[in-house]
Amino acid sequence: MQTAISVDQIRKDFPILKRKVRNDKNLVYLDNAATTQKPIQVINAITDFYTNHNSNIHRAVHALAEEATEAYEMTRDKIAKFLNIKDRQEIVFVRGTTEAINLVAYAWGRQTIKEGDIIVTTEYEHHSNIVPWQLLTQEKKAKLEYIAINDHGELILDQLDQYLATGKVKLVAVSQMSNVLGTITDVAAVIAKCKKAGVRVLIDGAQSVPHMKVDLDSLGCDFFAFSGHKMLGPTGVGVLWAKKELLEQMAPFHGGGDMIREVHKYETTWNDLPYKFEAGTPNIADVIGFAAAIDYLNNIGMDYVRAHEIEITKYALDRLSAIHGIKLYGTSDMSKRGGVISFNFADIHPHDLATIIDEDGIAIRSGHHCAQVLMEKLDIAATSRASFYIYNTKEEVDVLINSLSRAARLFKL
Amino acid sequence: MQTAISVDQIRKDFPILKRKVRNDKNLVYLDNAATTQKPIQVINAITDFYTNHNSNIHRAVHALAEEATEAYEMTRDKIAKFLNIKDRQEIVFVRGTTEAINLVAYAWGRQTIKEGDIIVTTEYEHHSNIVPWQLLTQEKKAKLEYIAINDHGELILDQLDQYLATGKVKLVAVSQMSNVLGTITDVAAVIAKCKKAGVRVLIDGAQSVPHMKVDLDSLGCDFFAFSGHKMLGPTGVGVLWAKKELLEQMAPFHGGGDMIREVHKYETTWNDLPYKFEAGTPNIADVIGFAAAIDYLNNIGMDYVRAHEIEITKYALDRLSAIHGIKLYGTSDMSKRGGVISFNFADIHPHDLATIIDEDGIAIRSGHHCAQVLMEKLDIAATSRASFYIYNTKEEVDVLINSLSRAARLFKL
Amino acid sequence: MSSNADIYHEMIVDYSRHPSNFGKIENPTIQYHDSNPLCGDSIDIYMNVDNEKVSDIKFSGRGCAICLACTSVLTEIVKGKSIEDARKIQKNDVLGELGLENLQAVRIKCALLSLKVLKYGLYSYLATKDANADALKQEASSLY
Amino acid sequence: MSSNADIYHEMIVDYSRHPSNFGKIENPTIQYHDSNPLCGDSIDIYMNVDNEKVSDIKFSGRGCAICLACTSVLTEIVKGKSIEDARKIQKNDVLGELGLENLQAVRIKCALLSLKVLKYGLYSYLATKDANADALKQEASSLY
């Protein structure tokens, strides 16, 4: 175990954490579920690419193209290892989770979903895992159903059984961790139920992959999506993983360069996987930068990441719950939740709260967090959300707590 | 006019040009049609973003989110000014030209193209402007037709008249500059013909925007696509421009965060333009880096860019045509061609040629250049392609010429 | 830039707890709804028009303190005004009342949502009667 | 890494101009086609099988010097071999003949296209007769 790792040491790798914001306040960055900060190693990898190796990839034989292609493909190998993916051809680079899920909706969904079919999602999904299925089910005259949540913010999996019992479900699309409640979905149970029923499962791993160990080989889902920018990587790169047999059966999504084998005027054949789904010049530099993020996480270890987040989230939950007027959402069982805390403070609207504490250098998010279905369910307009990562400290939680009392004074609570 | 600009000065801004490749050879980068190198200003803009301002955009009120959102949106304003676009809401950020064209094929094409309709493209298109239309016309039982090229590599526009006369054409999709022949399309004539016939026009500007002044307001096409990485910008960012009325009528493409107004369980309304088409976390850092590329081009001026390329291309054409066994493709009229030279050298396969001259530090591209329809038309498997940009010099052309004679010796020509 | 916290003076906080003209009008002459896609704030405005005057105005919905205070002030300004005068209201008429002229960009949307709804509402009323109604729509769509 | 230019020794250049076994076989026992999506090189291999021996082999298509030289050498190796021996051919059997063991990654596809076509071709022949044919397909698809 890497007992030598300390938060102080980690913080040194993140240049932005030295920044002062607003009135010379230390930045307290608690908006990690939206996007994480980047270590110098990732920034340097991008700079190094543009300074020394920049070229388009795959199709040229010159030195730069060779170097760029090799570095780009090495990221694929690193992702395969990181998530225990046995076949690198199953890894498709996309812009992020949203594009990954839309790719499945278009390239798999349009040829698979028929009138009367059912797609099941959940009440705590991000819009990225709802809207593509709305569009698809509307086009196909199919139905979209939701697994409801209980008072602890956990899925009521009995409802999944009921949907599956109709025999009409073709896909269950569920996130492995809610970006609002922090709930960790029991995806093993979901997948087991679906497998038994012969139903495909898509897992939205946008919030899980950055924060805990994920093993895709043992998980056994059919599609898996996540974003690089939420796990120390650059913006503009994400991954769709899918079982090879599915990728092979699927129609192509975007047409263009690199995804073809032979183009003739009136007919075209497709390239091997994964290139069939990587049309056009990809986001080369950021895919390469992403590898540095994975190296970084491997270096500190995902066990450390999870342990650190449990510690700090517990501390924050304790301190927040001691404040009169704070309402916390989600379970208090830390084995079932990640480092995301949604809350409301008396009758202060989350936007106002975020603006007030921003004055103290604190970056939290306020709003519906792209989860309006969940907001409707909770019968609220918005929450404030603090979300943690490897570089956050208990001292930062204390700054948040102090700032909340200033808000209370302004609003005369 | 900026008479003070010199290539030497420009070269100093591009750190990669100092690189040695292979056996300590100076890098001679002549693969600019594939992707250009990046000036230090662009690299620094990306570094600065991650070092000082990194945040997700649009949805948060904290200081970093405010800075990031402002910088991201400023790129849109700069693009509007650069291309004389009157309404910034018409600018949609995508990964590149390929995604832009596919977006049109899916979001406009699928609701517009009906059985028996015709889409017209050309024999010198990039696969990105062919394959999406093959997929669409196949799905809709519509037809794809090609405007042929003449012996000078120019479009035979009479054929467009014939297609338009059928009354069945719904879209003409043509590139403003061929990435293989360098031919500059007379897009004004194409658009005039199409307007008269009430037919929509999509222009693939991937090769034109980087190399010449483009004025979208006076051009008057309906859709326009280009890529940042071919004009000094980072990989992973490009633009779809379309007339507002079209964007408004179009169905959304990707579903997810940011593109919605209100999400309910079974129905959703869309956000204003351009956000309706920017689902999910965009490639924030690279959009911001792209602004630095546009600043750079504005600074030297597109007139200079074009003049420099004409000078160097002319020089290269002269020197190449003096070599026995060299076959050049495309027109020799420099007013109708950009800085791209495709050629073949006796019976040496382009791949072999590229490998041999790579030994001298020269990066050219060899192959079909994602234009297999054109290759079939020219009845060749491949060409070698040298393509120039603002930092290339006549001395570099000389290095190429010398290296070609080494290839000739190896192949005993 | 003014300090953000300065925004939350007593008037704003009071309005957020006791908004003016909060409620609904049954069968109003004009009704319009819009929401802020970035944060989910959502406002409905109802107006009765008599003799081309806004004889009554109410609003419902939910929003942050900035949004509720600005909507309160806006409805106070509009009430009793002629349609002609109501359509001329500018953003600083509202922001000025509350000392919010220098509001940060990302919060300006909260402040102006109701003005946007008002302008669209007036447009919907005038569209068929007034040759210049389109200008209102333009204004509304360019508010932020 | 060996110098790229060293690749273009006399044997390779000669093979590229005068490839071995170039041509077609009418009604062959086995025929298989594949192309390299990155460069457009394209190879068809034709084989006649008698008594489980490759009695004749030819190829057509187009490719660079590396591709044509490797395909020439491959067909020379295969001709007359039993199917059992032919399926065992490894990439270094071909590359070694031409001194291309250290070929750069991006050109290795040119060198191995024909081996890929051969393995797929043999697979298509054996698929229904041999329980272990799948291994050939695996090998072919993992060649690069």
Ligand SMILES: Cc1ncc(COP(=O)(O)O)c(C=O)c1O
């Ligand atoms: C004419 C043309 N169109 C489209 C493209 C595709 O651009 P991208 O790969 O950036 O999507 C290219 C470049 O590869 C091109 O040259």
Ligand SMILES: Cc1ncc(COP(=O)(O)O)c(C=O)c1O
């Ligand atoms: C659970 C979840 N799914 C999907 C997404 C969308 O990811 P992206 O915006 O990177 O496409 C997010 C993050 O915003 C998320 O938290």
